[in-house]
Amino acid sequence: MDSVVISSGHAKYVSGAIGILNEVTEARKVVPQVAKYLKELVITVYEFHDDTSKTQKDNINTIVKYHNSKKRDLDVSVHFNSGTKVTGGVEVLYCTDAQKTIATKVSSAISNSLGIRDRGAKKRNDLGFLNGTKQPAILIEVCFVDVKENADAYHKNFDACCRAIAETITNKKLPTKATSNDDGKRYRLYTGTFATKVSATAFKEKVEKEFDITLQIREE
């Protein structure tokens, strides 16, 4: 997996589902955040949002055309579900059986990150995006726009959800997130001077092993 095209569902002028969440608005937040994490995982990412189409047909064609214009290994479309399903949850749609595994994994990862029901991978042969894109493709339905527990969970765990998508698609791990104590500043630790290089080296090795960091010895 070297490259991904990821786009938001629907378009600026072609509304998606609207409930507690607005599908288009939220998909346009998830896509750049997932793209950011994919880039951190050294993946080539092409991100697309349809700002021009006025009809559903144009919209699908525009999105599919963009995806097919890029050299990539996977196509991803980000949507939100609706239908007032009382229990809500995440599902990931696919149309060729080879994508069932990745769809299942992405659905499970989002479910875990949001703490919502895992509705799992769903095979669909009637979706323009999945049928039109030429590379392996998945369509993510992050959660239900009209289920309050889903919307709350999504707002609370937005970043974790985006990380989970990026990690699962690539089967790679992002560095552990900085803790909430991170104030944006950085702090240097001075240890004092040592009488001999031997004792400085011994200290260095002990601390490096304990904290999994690299220290440098500087002659005074």
Ligand SMILES: [Zn+2]
């Ligand atoms: Zn949609």
